[in-house]
Amino acid sequence: MCFERLKSTVGRKAVMAVSGLILLLFVAGHMIGNLQVFLGQEALNSYADHLQSLPVLLWPVRLFLLLVLLLHMAVSISLAWENKTARPVPYAYQDTVQAGYVSRTMVVSGVVIFTFIVYHLLHFTFGTTHPQYFHLTDSKGRHDVYSMVILSFRDLWVSGSYVAAMAVLCAHLSHGIQSLFQSLGFNNEKSRPFFEKLAIAASIMIFIGNSFIPFAVLMGFLKLPSGVI
């Protein structure tokens, strides 16, 4: 597909849809990986260790995801800007028939999610925000991800902000997932209600799956292994 066509409004919508889908698949995979925390310290730490032991794969994937995220953001900014300038004089009396709050605030929720991603990387990937939990090792000498997660989430502010960010992500996805089918042209009268329901179900699942980890830590379902602090 030539660049000229991708630059059109319809083309850029397709770019939003495809990049969004890639990010969604990552979010789902990331969640499934993290849920191994419920299998215990051994499972989670060896999973993390496996990922880290494949730098040839890990770094290209990380770089690819970063580029996809930046593309998703850049295209959305260009579209949002054009959409704004398409109506220079606003209506004095504003009303909508059906457009929901979530769909009208995708840019805002997107910015919140991006801020969260930065914080999340500083927290668990670079160990900047909680360095005291970042250098723990387990009995096999591996990076002790399990204890790091539990110790971090014992702080109400940390868990609270994670759950809040997941709620925003859930809202963003509930509009994003159904939109991607429309933008890529898969919709018709019969499929639309189905995709709308699918979008809501999938985003709620992502919210519950991710939020369950800080929730379980706070409620004491997930405990520290003996010997840590």
Add this chain to the structure above:
Amino acid sequence: MNLKLKVWRQRGSGDRGRLVEYEAKNISPDVSFLEMLDIVNEELTRKNVEPVAFDHDCREGICGTCSLMVNGIAHGPRRATTACQLHLRHFKDGDTITIEPWHAKAFPVIKDLVVDRSAFDRIVQAGGFISVNTGGVPEANTIPVPKRTADRAMDAAACIGCGACVASCKNASAMLFVAAKVSHLALLPQGQAEKKERVQKMVAQMDKEGFGACTNQYECEAVCPKEISVSFIAKMNREYLKSSI
């Protein structure tokens, strides 16, 4: 019934425009919205005030000329109804009604409530047609079209080009209009030859005119007097992406 109107007055595209209040007194609930404006205009003329300019033609809901934003909703609160077919019985005595023109960069205001919608004409000129050789009229029904396909094509062809979709969209996007035009020709056998070229050219012209992009909120479908489905936007996206590969 008595109504308080807040009407958008604007001398021309250079003017800034503002809401001006008028009273509509002793109006029968059986008159249409446009007839009510006629009555107000007569009163204004008597008082030597310039009457409010608004667009209209058939007043039967079939031409798509009337174009009023009534209390923030294109064509007013009734579903599947043009402003000319909206009757005052759907309002309450004493209501305040705000009347504005379509606001979009691609639809500059000519005067008061009248906007220039020739951007739509240019989109159609870019590809919303089929090229045929002139000559004798071909026998009807020589090209079989399945009933369901014909029905869908007719659903899309019901678009009267009023521009309510643009007016109601928060992005002033013309995608429902363009999708209806692309789809009705793409569905029929006569439209196949130029199918790819058509969607490319029409989308390119739509972007050039300065309409926004769809964010899938479907306000357009909700206000469309002909209830054109947003599924046609998906169809247009599909046609566009297929023709780009």
